[in-house]
Amino acid sequence: MTDKILTGDRPTGQLHLGHYVGSLRARVELQNQHPQTILIADMQGLTDNGHNPAKVAENILNVLADYLAVGIDPQRTTLCLQSGLPALAELTQFYANLVTVSRLERNPTVKAEIASKEFGASIPAGFLTYPISQAADITAFRATLVPVGDDQLPMIEQTNEVVRKVNNVAGQELLVECRALIGKASRLPGVDGKAKMSKSLGNALVLGASEKDISKAVKKMYTDPGHLRIEDPGKVEGNVVFTYLDAFHPDEALVAGLKEHYQRGGLGDGQVKKVLEECLQELLAPIRERRERFIADKGELMRILQAGTQAAREETGVVLQDLKKAFGLPIL
Amino acid sequence: MTDKILTGDRPTGQLHLGHYVGSLRARVELQNQHPQTILIADMQGLTDNGHNPAKVAENILNVLADYLAVGIDPQRTTLCLQSGLPALAELTQFYANLVTVSRLERNPTVKAEIASKEFGASIPAGFLTYPISQAADITAFRATLVPVGDDQLPMIEQTNEVVRKVNNVAGQELLVECRALIGKASRLPGVDGKAKMSKSLGNALVLGASEKDISKAVKKMYTDPGHLRIEDPGKVEGNVVFTYLDAFHPDEALVAGLKEHYQRGGLGDGQVKKVLEECLQELLAPIRERRERFIADKGELMRILQAGTQAAREETGVVLQDLKKAFGLPIL
Incomplete structure (x- = not known):
């Protein structure tokens, strides 16, 4: 059975x-x-x-x-x-x-x-x-x-x-x-890097988030606080942007490449965030659209x-x- | 209202x-x-x-x-x-x-x-x-x-x-x-004189009790343990037979007379119990009969x-x- x-x-x-x-x-x-x-x-x-x-x-x-x-x-x-x-x-x-x-x-x-x-x-x-x-x-x-x-x-x-x-x-x-x-x-993890995403902790990105909310959330997302200059090597562990890329990006090879580059140095947070934002916008746009249609009825x-x-x-x-x-x- | x-x-x-x-x-x-x-x-x-x-x-x-x-x-x-x-x-x-x-x-x-x-x-x-x-x-x-x-x-x-x-x-x-x-x-109180009548204490007389059950319960009912000879004065307080007469007998004057006689001496437990038994049989007979009719259907x-x-x-x-x-x- x-x-x-x-x-x-x-x-x-x-x-x-x-x-x-x-x-x-x-x-x-x-x-x-x-x-x-x-x-x-x-x-x-x-x-x-x-x-x-x-x-x-x-x-x-x-x-x-x-x-x-x-x-x-x-x-x-x-x-x-x-x-x-x-x-x-x-x-x-x-x-x-x-x-x-x-x-x-x-x-x-x-x-x-x-x-x-x-x-x-x-x-x-x-x-x-x-x-x-x-x-x-x-x-x-x-x-x-x-x-x-x-x-x-x-x-x-x-x-x-x-x-x-x-x-x-x-x-x-x-x-x-x-x-x-x-x-x-x-x-x-939450967008702030805390262990748990939770609405009450204020570190959540809801499924119905607007384009602007997504953009804002990614911009303020926790990365590697020690990664001060682009040319420095950065840490991937505990870096929420990479955690999210692992969780959401469909192209694993691309993410692996980004990680390698980031760890080596020479890849800025802004660039990685841009990749993540695109990915999240793509994921959430149809969900938001369907959600709005349902909520309206x-x-x-x-x-x-x-x-x-x-x-x-x-x-x-x-x-x-x-x-x-x-x-x-x-x-x- | x-x-x-x-x-x-x-x-x-x-x-x-x-x-x-x-x-x-x-x-x-x-x-x-x-x-x-x-x-x-x-x-x-x-x-x-x-x-x-x-x-x-x-x-x-x-x-x-x-x-x-x-x-x-x-x-x-x-x-x-x-x-x-x-x-x-x-x-x-x-x-x-x-x-x-x-x-x-x-x-x-x-x-x-x-x-x-x-x-x-x-x-x-x-x-x-x-x-x-x-x-x-x-x-x-x-x-x-x-x-x-x-x-x-x-x-x-x-x-x-x-x-x-x-x-x-x-x-x-x-x-x-x-x-x-x-x-x-x-x-x-229970028929044994305990403060509470309760089926689990084994001192209860159920509403569907048979004539024989009623008779037996009254016979073994707790009275005044100090009332050894009929001619002795007896106690009414804590005497379950009188408590029950108070609770069930319709003729209050008759019960008052019995109490007076019992306290004075010369009234045997058997006689008082006979009055109580008659009263309980009369009370419970129609209840038992109706109960049996309902239980049968x-x-x-x-x-x-x-x-x-x-x-x-x-x-x-x-x-x-x-x-x-x-x-x-x-x-x-």
Whole structure:
């Protein structure tokens, strides 16, 4: 049996080049190889934006437009909205009785995220328990393959623990375990050279960026601070311009040549940046154009989201029904 | 505007005389005065029976039959099943983002319950968070009056905290606060004289008890251990037989006379027990008969549960939709 893929994003901002390299590009390929569901995870987005639902709500159609713009095809990929799928909340509630509070507190991903956010002693219950909700997402779609970064491996482990516990209580192989699909792509640094591109860090280039934004971003891009004169040898490692060329430029030989020249000396940052800018302009122009077309037709976006969510509602409803039957509960 | 009542029971066993005195009797009256919803709280029952769903599942129709047997009328009271109401799980998930883990850990009712159960370090996440789920139950029905024991007051407080937080985020009076309705009835002790009648303590007399069960229970009932000879004065305080006569005998003057005689001396336990047994047989015979009729027709029970749950599904769905609209989320 072919693997079933579940993936998704929290709609807390427009998607950017980091998403493109880290996941979107792969999804466009994967949809030709596997059944694939992409969840716009608004409920998860609310777990740490509980006091600001507008931030999440406003970005649902932004993210959907980003998906469509990069070439995710609603005929091949089920695009759906988490808050439109009651079975996910219901399964979460069933699973929550089989996961202990201390197990959640030991989840390394959650621990790291709690440390990095500014919750202090005020961790929302929904945030602590979101791994249970993720287990519901994955199992409700009977997903077997979940594309994640390696920092998310504890989530897969916790999901499979839930699967085994539920199956044990149900006395049958009700839910299926999943595997992580670790992407080949390394994480794209921000334009400022920081390890992670992130909208909240202000170092992101969004997929809908204008020609001018792209140009500005490349101009201020972090290079080799020791490369003061053109004739000096420059460093390629940690030089964001080259990292981006590696990530985006279709002509590997050309990039290799530029690197060699830069390291030898005699190649100015401006020239390398010009090559990168052209490449990014070329990559993003059709994405921006498609994105603008979709964003201009909210009705069509809503129809796509509605259709995908309806299909997902039926699919996830079956798993919920199966669980209720296995637990002896009436289907009303 | 008249108050709307929400109440319910966890279906973890048949209902007994303790429920009758503590809540059922009042509900039969209240259904003539207020819109009333009674929730068979199977999802809550699972929060500490996660590994044994059969215990909960098997008792759903038992509890429903108990309700009908004591005179709760599905034409006046909405009788519904918690697991059949997805909006409750969905609202729980929204609210969970506005309640901190430490606030839950400070909830006195939850603290006491965790101490009394044998979770050890293994508190299920669903158990810690069940006050959020109760807030969802209450607010989803826009209930303003919630009959509770005084040990449950912290639950009402926590619910109203959620109401204020949600309304604050929504920027409108979306949810309504509720008040506790503290019953006049004091808690019925077990037949063994222990403070609480409870099926798991083995000191309960269930509503469906047979004539023989009632007779046996009364015979072994705790009286005054110092009352050795009939002619000795006996104690009425802590004497379960008199507590039950107070709770159930319709003729207060007769009970007062018996007490006086018992305290004076010359009235044997056997004679008092005979009066109590007659009274309990009379009370429970029609309840048992009705109960048996209902239990024999599972199809009819399911139709009643289905109809009530369907009505409740519509009612609670409206509140969920209102919240989504207020939060700016699409209704798909």
